[in-house]
Amino acid sequence: MEIANIALRLLAASQILLLIFTLAFSQNPLRVRVIGVLSQVGVLTYMLMPIVQDHLDAPALQYFWFFATISPSMMLIFVWFLFEEGCTFPHWLLALVTFSIGASLYYQLGLIGLPGSPLWLRLLKIFIAAVAIYVVWRGKDNDLVEMRNKMRNIFIFFLALITFLASIAETITNFDLPIILATVFAAITFLLGISINYTFLRKNPLGVLIGQPMPVVRKTTDPVLVDLLSRMDSERLYADHDLRVASLANMLNVPEYKLRAKINQELGYRNFNQFVNHYRIEEAGVRLREDTRLPVLSIALDVGFRSISSFNTAFQTEFGVSPTKYRAETLADS
Incomplete structure (x- = not known):
């Protein structure tokens, strides 16, 4: 089971790296590319942590854990930029995300160290991940951009769901996932990564998530x-x-x-x-x-x-x- 877990984590990491590469060199706005890459770096570090933790020194591991713990916050910002087009990020939500990232920085790199964070911070990350899922879901009926609507189902929703499930698992198991559960998470991440990258390569090779708006008209012959x-x-x-x-x-x-x-x-x-x-x-x-x-x-x-x-x-x-x-x-x- 341990070998299967490592193999699936490496396979999942390869798909996440491909997705990071696609986002980084896509034709999306800069803020979407930066936040998208950061959100996936968090998922990547989470996948690789059990493999590399015995080979890195404490400071490097702390930074690994930090990127993993801020993944829900980065995911929320990412889906907001992607799906709430033209809507200002709410001040209360910005304050909540900033507080979560700051608290993660304090606990991961300072007070507690590896791997921990207090229960209230883990619950906060679950809430942030749940908000990300809600942001993706709530605008589905009103979205008229076909590719972006498909991405709601295939891309962001499932990645936010993984983050949500991982946060719950960490809260219940206190960062000590049973090998079976860890292997299942790795398998799901690998399969979803393949699905997302396949969709990109087949239907959206340039990785464009936010296309250029067309001028609005009120006359047509259709x-x-x-x-x-x-x-x-x-x-x-x-x-x-x-x-x-x-x-x-x-x-x-x-x-x-x-x-x-x-x-x-x-x-x-x-x-x-x-x-x-x-x-x-x-x-x-x-x-x-x-x-x-x-x-x-x-x-x-x-x-x-x-x-x-x-x-x-x-x-x-x-x-x-x-x-x-x-x-x-x-x-x-x-």
Whole structure:
């Protein structure tokens, strides 16, 4: 079993190295490449630790463990940059990740040493890994970029899941994994690594995870989209709080994946909310100007937003000012 564990760890490490190489020399934005490489270096050190720990001195091992322990934090930042396109990293989440990395640095390189960290820090890493999985999952329905949506299923989700399971195992076993469990983790990592690298080499050899956005247009000759755009305006489909790509596809009698591709490739939208919110904000702007007595919240809810906060964020992005200020400036000009 020990030989099988070492062999599988080395095989898994080879796949992780290939993935690191692909990310490092890809055409993604620099921040995605850097954070992506760091997140995979953490997984790599975790795989290699049992093999090299008897051959390295204490300082080198401490750095090995440090990269392994910050892997959940790096993974969370990575998936946010990758999947929350155009969304600012929340301050509370940034503070949480910074605290986790700082605490790992303190305990791994200072107070406790190898391999340890207190229980509360291990639980914190589990929470961070769980948040990473949630970030990947929550935007799946709204993502219109086909390759990025596939990566949600094949790439980031499973790597975040491995990090999550590894963190749980460390918490339960106190960094002393049974050989059977360690071998299973190595086997899973190896198989997932092969799947990810195969997908890259076959469908995305350049490793591009974030493509260049196309200009958004509102005119098309595609009959399906012509019908969609007409009904969005005439029937105010966007005012439905529960509007989904699937419901539009059923209405238009086309496969959902084809409608996603058409909205993305023909109209230039990368996110379904972006597409729908354009209509919502457009009507809201008119009503803020013309119906000055109606509360902003009532307008937000009536055009399809679920909350005033989401409306304010979308409106600010579109017009550069808050709805209240926009209305005030309009009244002042009149």
